[in-house]
Structures are given as C-alpha cells and as structure tokens.
Amino acid sequence: MYEVIGNTQSRAFRVMWLLEELGQDYTHTPDKPSTGRAAELNPSGKIPVFCDGDAVLTDSTAIMTYLADKHGALTHPCGTVERAKQDALTHQILDEMDSVLWVATRHKFMLPEDKRVPDVIDSLKWEFGRNAARIAERFEGPFLMGETMTVPDIILTHCLNWAFGAKFPYDHENLLAYAKAMRGRDAFKAAVGK
Known part of the structure; x- marks a missing residue:
C-alpha cells in the first residue's frame, strides 16, 4: 500500500488528491516537516515523503509524475x-x-x-x-x-x-x-x- 507522509496544509495534499483521482488506496501520516517519519525517511525533513513498498520518494511533482506514469492516467505518454x-x-x-x-x-x-x-x-x-x-x-x-x-x-x-x-x-x-x-x-x- 502507498503511504503519503505530510500534513494536508502542505504539498502533500497534491499527492493525496492525485491518488484520490486515480482511485488508489493509501495511508496518510500527517507529519509536519522535520517530525516523525518525515524526519526519519527524508534527511532534509521536507514533506511530502511517499512510500511505495520499500521505495521512498520525495518532492510532490516527482511523486505525482511517477504515479501518473505508473497508472497511465492524468498524464500524456512519455516521448510525445x-x-x-x-x-x-x-x-x-x-x-x-x-x-x-x-x-x-x-x-x-x-x-x-x-x-x-x-x-x-x-x-x-x-x-x-x-x-x-x-x-x-x-x-x-x-x-x-x-x-x-x-x-x-x-x-x-x-x-x-x-x-x-x-x-x-x-x-x-x-x-x-x-x-x-x-x-x-x-x-x-x-x-x-x-
């Protein structure tokens, strides 16, 4: 299952919204910057942090691009x-x-x-x-x-x-x-x- 780490008053909201548009299940850990799992998984403490199994991704745009490409939605195909x-x-x-x-x-x-x-x-x-x-x-x-x-x-x-x-x-x-x-x-x- 996907996990989005970051409070909804941050760019983590972008990732959550995209996951909702895709109809994907996820857990939400509402850490603030430099606290809890955000601090543990991202040395800068910045949010969002995104977990896909053992893979840990940061930066809302990189995460959204990854998910859109992975699920073939909310994006145009690469190379076009x-x-x-x-x-x-x-x-x-x-x-x-x-x-x-x-x-x-x-x-x-x-x-x-x-x-x-x-x-x-x-x-x-x-x-x-x-x-x-x-x-x-x-x-x-x-x-x-x-x-x-x-x-x-x-x-x-x-x-x-x-x-x-x-x-x-x-x-x-x-x-x-x-x-x-x-x-x-x-x-x-x-x-x-x-």
Missing part, C-alpha cells in the same frame, strides 16, 4: 509532444507561481526573524499576478491542456488556493471559475476530508 507541453506547463507553474508563493511564505514566517525581508512581499504579489495572467491567457479549458486533466492541473489549483489564503490577488475570471470547479471535484473533497 503532448507530454513535452505538459512538462513545460508543469515547470512554468513551479517556476512562476509555486516558487513565488514559497519565497513569500518564507519571508512571512519561516525564516529566522532577522533574515526576513517583509518588503519583498509586495514585489512577489506583483510577480504572481503577472504570471497568473500568462497562465490565464493560455488556458484552454476545461483543464489547462483542454479536455484532459493532467498533473499540472493539480499543481496550479494548489497554487491558486495557496494564493487565495496568502492574499495574493488574481482576478482572471477563467482562473477563478477553474479553481472553483477543481475544488468541486469529488477527489479533491476526499483528499480534504483526510
């Missing part, structure tokens, strides 16, 4: 142009949205107080808004790549929800409607319920 476009979209979201939110989070409360630069937050909000506009322009609907839900849909929805909680504004009607529809998915709700 569609997969290359999917991977490019994944990296765009990670580089231009996830990383911006992560830097802001670190400067709000994670870094030691004397290392925080609160003044950077306004610049990061501007950058996030600009990057969200780029995603909104290329959005095909109903999913990012058209009719097929893929791994980047989970990453983007997680980032849009994170942005809402962090008060990082985006006002693109298509992204707002998309995020609402994605949160309405049964698999999303099942992962939230864990």
Whole structure:
C-alpha cells in the first residue's frame, strides 16, 4: 500500500488528491516537516515523503509524475509532444507561481526573524499576478491542456488556493471559475476530508 507522509496544509495534499483521482488506496501520516517519519525517511525533513513498498520518494511533482506514469492516467505518454507541453506547463507553474508563493511564505514566517525581508512581499504579489495572467491567457479549458486533466492541473489549483489564503490577488475570471470547479471535484473533497 502507498503511504503519503505530510500534513494536508502542505504539498502533500497534491499527492493525496492525485491518488484520490486515480482511485488508489493509501495511508496518510500527517507529519509536519522535520517530525516523525518525515524526519526519519527524508534527511532534509521536507514533506511530502511517499512510500511505495520499500521505495521512498520525495518532492510532490516527482511523486505525482511517477504515479501518473505508473497508472497511465492524468498524464500524456512519455516521448510525445503532448507530454513535452505538459512538462513545460508543469515547470512554468513551479517556476512562476509555486516558487513565488514559497519565497513569500518564507519571508512571512519561516525564516529566522532577522533574515526576513517583509518588503519583498509586495514585489512577489506583483510577480504572481503577472504570471497568473500568462497562465490565464493560455488556458484552454476545461483543464489547462483542454479536455484532459493532467498533473499540472493539480499543481496550479494548489497554487491558486495557496494564493487565495496568502492574499495574493488574481482576478482572471477563467482562473477563478477553474479553481472553483477543481475544488468541486469529488477527489479533491476526499483528499480534504483526510
């Protein structure tokens, strides 16, 4: 059985949601970073940690890509142009949205107080808004790549929800409607319920 280690207020949620979409059974160990099994299995203490038998994987995107490939769902096949476009979209979201939110989070409360630069937050909000506009322009609907839900849909929805909680504004009607529809998915709700 699969095990997802990490609290649901982290990127572990992405993995749980993907597993729910795939209809796969898993156990959830809600460790916070650097605690319990997370600290035991990942020397950095970062979450999520994912166990598939004796195999231990880290990084939410690597885990989701592994699972999507393994189960042949939520992804385009390796070696296809569609997969290359999917991977490019994944990296765009990670580089231009996830990383911006992560830097802001670190400067709000994670870094030691004397290392925080609160003044950077306004610049990061501007950058996030600009990057969200780029995603909104290329959005095909109903999913990012058209009719097929893929791994980047989970990453983007997680980032849009994170942005809402962090008060990082985006006002693109298509992204707002998309995020609402994605949160309405049964698999999303099942992962939230864990």
